[in-house]
Amino acid sequence: METMMLGEAIRQLRLARNMTQQDLMDQAYLTRSQIHYIEKNKRIPRKQTLENISAALGISLFELFSYIFQ
Numbered sequence: 001m002e003t004m005m006l007g008e009a010i011r012q013l014r015l016a017r018n019m020t021q022q023d024l025m026d027q028a029y030l031t032r033s034q035i036h037y038i039e040k041n042k043r044i045p046r047k048q049t050l051e052n053i054s055a056a057l058g059i060s061l062f063e064l065f066s067y068i069f070q
Helices: 006-016 021-028 032-039 047-057 061-068
Strands: none
Touching (some): 006 032, 006 047, 006 061, 021 032, 021 047
């Protein structure tokens, strides 16, 4: 089983949906710097932030974490 970092997974899911960081920022109610640091694995997001991100990506929090451990 291959794992990836959380930020990498969020970035890949965002790009797979043809979303820019701006799109994710607007839909997840985050700032550009928050998105940047999360995607670069320099910041661990809070549960609410992860819920906002997964909702913006159109997946559940469970699906987000399942994607990491594929």
